[in-house]
Amino acid sequence: MVIYIMSNSETSLPANNFIRQIVREDLQAGRCQKVITRFPPEPNGYLHIGHAKSICLNFGLANEFNGVCHLRFDDTNPTKEEQEYIDAIKHDVEWLGFHWTGSMCHASDYFEQLHKWAVYLIKQGKAYVCDLSPEEARIYRGSLHEAGKNSPYRNRSIEENLDLFARMKNGEFKDGEKVLRAKIDMASPNMNLRDPILYRIRHAEHHQTGNQWCIYPSYDFTHGQSDAIEGITHSICTLEFEDHRPLYEWFLDNLPVPSKPHQYEFARLNLNYTITSKRKLKLLVDEKYVDGWDDPRMSTISGFRRRGFTAVAIRDFCERIGVGRADAIVDLGVLEFCIRENLDANAPRAMCVLKPLKVVITNYPEDKIEILELSRHPKNEQLGKRQLPFEREIYIDQNDYNENPPKGYKRLIPEGEVRLRGSYVIKAEKAIKDAQGNIVELHCSYDPKTLGKNPEGRKVKGVIHWVPAKQSIPCEVRLYDRLFKSANPEKTEEGGSFLDNINTQSLVVLKGCRAETSLAEASLEDRFQFEREGYFCLDSKDSKPEALVFNRTITLRDSWGQ
Ligand code: ATP
Numbered sequence: 001m002v003i004y005i006m007s008n009s010e011t012s013l014p015a016n017n018f019i020r021q022i023v024r025e026d027l028q029a030g031r032c033q034k035v036i037t038r039f040p041p042e043p044n045g046y047l048h049i050g051h052a053k054s055i056c057l058n059f060g061l062a063n064e065f066n067g068v069c070h071l072r073f074d075d076t077n078p079t080k081e082e083q084e085y086i087d088a089i090k091h092d093v094e095w096l097g098f099h100w101t102g103s104m105c106h107a108s109d110y111f112e113q114l115h116k117w118a119v120y121l122i123k124q125g126k127a128y129v130c131d132l133s134p135e136e137a138r139i140y141r142g143s144l145h146e147a148g149k150n151s152p153y154r155n156r157s158i159e160e161n162l163d164l165f166a167r168m169k170n171g172e173f174k175d176g177e178k179v180l181r182a183k184i185d186m187a188s189p190n191m192n193l194r195d196p197i198l199y200r201i202r203h204a205e206h207h208q209t210g211n212q213w214c215i216y217p218s219y220d221f222t223h224g225q226s227d228a229i230e231g232i233t234h235s236i237c238t239l240e241f242e243d244h245r246p247l248y249e250w251f252l253d254n255l256p257v258p259s260k261p262h263q264y265e266f267a268r269l270n271l272n273y274t275i276t277s278k279r280k281l282k283l284l285v286d287e288k289y290v291d292g293w294d295d296p297r298m299s300t301i302s303g304f305r306r307r308g309f310t311a312v313a314i315r316d317f318c319e320r321i322g323v324g325r326a327d328a329i330v331d332l333g334v335l336e337f338c339i340r341e342n343l344d345a346n347a348p349r350a351m352c353v354l355k356p357l358k359v360v361i362t363n364y365p366e367d368k369i370e371i372l373e374l375s376r377h378p379k380n381e382q383l384g385k386r387q388l389p390f391e392r393e394i395y396i397d398q399n400d401y402n403e404n405p406p407k408g409y410k411r412l413i414p415e416g417e418v419r420l421r422g423s424y425v426i427k428a429e430k431a432i433k434d435a436q437g438n439i440v441e442l443h444c445s446y447d448p449k450t451l452g453k454n455p456e457g458r459k460v461k462g463v464i465h466w467v468p469a470k471q472s473i474p475c476e477v478r479l480y481d482r483l484f485k486s487a488n489p490e491k492t493e494e495g496g497s498f499l500d501n502i503n504t505q506s507l508v509v510l511k512g513c514r515a516e517t518s519l520a521e522a523s524l525e526d527r528f529q530f531e532r533e534g535y536f537c538l539d540s541k542d543s544k545p546e547a548l549v550f551n552r553t554i555t556l557r558d559s560w561g562q
């Protein structure tokens, strides 16, 4: 069953979630003295919005109950992992506002101990070296409807297993020639218990351990034991690992581990219009569909950050969607709602004209300049005021003048009037056109009695934004839309892939935009509402003091002055 969580501003905050409840009860009953959780990313890509849910849950529980949370890199796969990812993951966790306890951990810190425990299992007659090829092993494994068959190598003596495992470690065999397996039950209805692999041969350099090892422990053999070494009390993972729990417990029951953690599963975050798989996100990067992992259209935490999302909004989102055990698809609108709400309350207002059309106010004196004062925020006076010079020549947006207006158009039309935000009412007198009939300039008149006052004897409905022509700064503006054009990017015509669902209109670059000069002082942390256009921030990669580049974080929910 799929439940849609829709973008409803009334969504009440979940007062509780089942994992919180479990932790609370464990503490009350004295089953644990102090909560220790962990966030265990594999450093094979950048973190995405799904990881944010897990981060908020694990670090959030530790914060709430005065416990601690470890950041542990689950680095058992040397060939797909890189230091770049480790650095990016640390940065993202910190940016989200969380602190891990002690230095960070790596599963590779425990390779020595895990190797000892593998030898221990061999000595107990509970692990053996198997020579089946991957293909043969698959056939022996059986299926969901059919029991597996014992490997012909299952009954090797303990001595032979110890010898072969030592030779695996010493590099005597090639990749894939042999594996170490647990001896559990080839007929178990749970496939994970059918003699799972403990160690594989991989002649590959590891980013932490270099060339020390040529055998690497499997995820299943590593994860629970790492939890036990670190004294994790609540090991929280996504529902796909529910079937691994019996194996998780089998290892803890059969090894002399220092503690017995418990695994709990919750439903992963799925967002419509969004991909949350590192492998697929990596493909978008590698195949250059996007400008890197932090492309503002990416569902990565670094992408959202570059786009202008705040950590507060992402944490708020994770709290709102809650933690449950039912698979659900969350509407992207919920996340958009969270960032809008956050920015609406906090972002100073400014004006930027995206498609400038020069307006000459013919009855305004050529040498006159008036300094107008506009508040930075309509509700938050503490943000203060900004100054905007009013001159004879200004820019308005090309879309705000229309000679063939649709019904209900409240902006400027020939002979019509409109208010300039924070300024006067102007009236369109004459459009100057080029040889092709494009409007290149507009001549208007202004009513000097309308500064901060309604005009006498007539109503002017529309309000448009503007900037002075001379005293404004040029800039580039990038408008983003959803990266995928369908709600379920994975759903394609036969033979297609999620790449076929990419929205080719998801980035629109506008050059030659004009912004009010107060924006020249913007810093990377600043967010603005460009009136009528949405929320914006400087692009952290491409913006330079002499050539500003703004990213649109999100559109306004309702644009005024339609
Ligand atoms: P991906 O499928 O993107 O590769 P993963 O689960 O392999 O994700 P890990 O680095 O292993 O990525 O994940 C670290 C932690 O984040 C795990 O505990 C995992 O359960 C959790 N996690 C990953 N994706 C999601 C998601 N969509 N929603 C909630 N938690 C997630």
Ligand code: MG
Pocket: 042
């Ligand atoms: Mg994983």
